[in-house]
Amino acid sequence: MVAKAAKAPKAIEKGERKRPKWMSKDNLQLMSLVLPAVIKVFLFSYLPMWGVILAFEDFDFSLGPFKSKFVGFxxxxxxxxxxxxxxxxxxxxxxxxxxxxxxxxxxxxxxxxxxxxxxxxxxxxxxxxxxxxxxxxxxxxxxxxxxxxxxxxxxxxxxxxxxxxxxxxxxxxxxxxxxxxxxxxxxxxxxxxxxxxxxxxxxxxxxxxxxxxxxxxxxxxxxxxxxxxxxxxxxxxxxxxxxxxxxxxxxxxxxxxxxxxxxxxxxxxxxxxxxxxxxxxxxxxxxxxxxxxxxxxxxxxxxxxxxxxxxxxxxxxx
Amino acid sequence: MKKKKVTTLTVIAHVVLFLFSLMCLIPFILLVSSSFTNREELVKIGISFFPHEPTVSAYQAVFEHPIRIVRAFGVSIFITVVGTILNLVVCFTAAFALSNHNFVFRRQVSFYFYFTMMFGGGIIPYYMVCTRYLHLSDNILALIIPPIAAPMTIFLMRTYLYDIPYTLHExxxxxxxxEYQVLFHVVLPLARTPLAIIGFNTALGYWNSWYEALLFITDPKLYPLQTLLQNILAYVNMLKNSRFANSKLMENIASIPSTSIIAATCLIAIGPMLLSFLFFQKQFVYGITNGAVKE
Structure with missing residues (x-):
């Protein structure tokens, strides 16, 4: 197990050469680790950001944010x-x-x-x-x-x-x-x-x-x-x-x-x-x-x- | 200590600190005493440090109809446990990736988190997104998810992880x-202290949280403790200002909780947190002083 593992980095390096760096196994694993936080922040912080259009509309709850009348400032x-x-x-x-x-x-x-x-x-x-x-x-x-x-x-x-x-x-x-x-x-x-x-x-x-x-x-x-x-x-x-x-x-x-x-x-x-x-x-x-x-x-x-x-x-x- | 000279300055320091401590403590003492004061005395004399005829009727009243408070306790414990674990997992894994040199996008992702600390859409768009699109109204998830993965917490965790020698990782x-193995077998065992500190803070936040419930929860079955407390208060206040009272409320007038009942409920609600603070005090103080000195 240990011996096999020791050889691994070299093998990966060879295979890596064609792949861009961000496709490497390490990076993909790390991306998967940060993903839950990224998704949560996206849903609860970034999605509401486009909600600022509400500030420029005469908002009507029944029509929703997309169909309400745009009134500028x-x-x-x-x-x-x-x-x-x-x-x-x-x-x-x-x-x-x-x-x-x-x-x-x-x-x-x-x-x-x-x-x-x-x-x-x-x-x-x-x-x-x-x-x-x-x-x-x-x-x-x-x-x-x-x-x-x-x-x-x-x-x-x-x-x-x-x-x-x-x-x-x-x-x-x-x-x-x-x-x-x-x-x-x-x-x-x-x-x-x-x-x-x-x-x-x-x-x-x-x-x-x-x-x-x-x-x-x-x-x-x-x-x-x-x-x-x-x-x-x-x-x-x-x-x-x-x-x-x-x-x-x-x-x-x-x-x-x-x-x-x-x-x-x-x-x-x-x-x-x-x-x-x-x-x-x-x-x-x-x-x-x-x-x-x-x-x-x-x-x-x-x-x-x-x-x-x-x-x-x-x-x-x- | 014996060798230390007693200077005017130390005397002043002791006096001032003692007075300030007293100022912090007095409201709690009043809360305790008001929970033992009977209604007549409250009206006649008001709240004092020592009630003349102490009574436990408030506590009896609370435990006579325990359904509401037990339920609220259950909700609070549930969101505190689940929320704290989830938050620790999410923040720890994210902070691990952000502190990792092999992570190609760590600058971009850091900025992605960081930006939300500087700018937000405001509370109304947030409310719209959560209720219209994420369907969080009257959903227990509304009490659990919003505090998770706060950028502040992720960065704090990352600061702690920077202290672990990167050579171990290499x-x-x-x-x-x-990377998964490094996370589990190298970094996790060394990160127990920051996890405990952040975990305690998160748990405190969940236990005291009322904001999400205020925005999203209308079903009394899902009320956490703080919201229950808030609603008892609002209820009494509303009845006191009789101009707000309508016929529907007047029907329930017999069941108005008195000041002492509210006080008793408050004490039951803050008890667990204060007790656990006494246990974790050392780590907590360490956490503040250490987290304060960044980079």
């Missing part, structure tokens, strides 16, 4: 002239901007502080474990947790009312510009601070000792040494987050703030488009908005990648 | 192994 025009456009675009970008900034600041701060207490293994284990809990639950459950805090019977609401303040969080749209970033931090900071912490652990600790001997305070070590170490990761994360600034975390907005009273501040592109699917909006216009979102996202990713390579040739987003 | 080829 009318849907886009209609959307951008409507009051919805300003609201959902500004909501999406403002909310994402708040998420990016607050999330970044908090997770970097947590990572730096975590590094300070690395040697306290037991406390570290506790912090890490507990900080991961929110990451492990879905927005569905998170919405329930939020309600236990600020819902009608929630702890904060009932404490406030005992103090004589009647405040309904689910009736006041403005306060959600604060609530949602807190929720975002709550859910993701434990996860993202581990990434920064991982970078810090990978740095040379003797540098910090040397700085200490030279009289640097703990705070100076953080700002002058550790933050510069984190900068590549910060740049990378910021760029990839900014390139997704038109993409809202649908689950968060849909489950946490799903009330008509809050739409003023919490209606974002994704929830707007979803309402179109649910039949509460115009399907073609939803498709147009979706296409706009994809197209802008595409441009932003390409630009972000160019920028990050400019910053450091080794740091591409892809 | 040695096996010189000994006459086919």
């Amino acid at each position: 009318k849907n886009f025009e209609f959307f951008f002239k409507s009051n919805d456009a300003a609201r959902i675009l500004s909501n999406t970008m403002l909310m994402n901007f708040l998420f990016i900034v607050t999330g970044m600041v908090v997770s970097i701060a947590l990572a730096l502080l975590m590094y300070q207490v690395t040697s306290a293994r037991k406390s570290m284990k506790f912090y890490q474990t507990v900080m991961f809990f929110p990451f492990f639950i879905s927005w569905v459950v998170a919405a329930r947790l939020l309600e236990a805090l600020i819902g009608a019977n929630g702890m904060i609401t009932s404490t406030l009312s005992r103090m004589g303040i009647q405040y309904s969080f689910y009736n006041n749209a403005e306060i959600w510009r604060i609530i949602l970033p807190i929720c975002h931090i709550w859910k993701s900071a434990g996860y993202s601070c581990i990434i920064y912490y991982g970078v810090l652990v990978g740095t040379d600790a003797t540098l910090y000792d040397a700085a200490k001997i030279d009289g640097a305070s703990g705070f100076q070590i953080m700002t002058r040494l550790q933050i510069p170490f984190l900068t590549p990761m910060i740049v990378l994360n910021t760029l990839s987050a900014v390139s997704g600034i038109l993409r809202a975390d649908f689950g968060m907005f849909y489950f946490l703030a799903n009330s008509p009273l809050l739409l003023k501040t919490t209606d974002v592109i994704d929830t707007y488009v979803f309402r179109a699917i649910q039949g509460m909006g115009n399907l073609s216009m939803g498709a147009a908005v979706g296409l706009f979102q994809s197209a802008v996202g595409f441009v932003l990713i390409v630009v972000a990648n160019k920028l990050s390579r400019l910053y450091d040739p080794n740091y591409g987003l892809y | 040695a096996a080829k010189i000994d006459g192994a086919s």
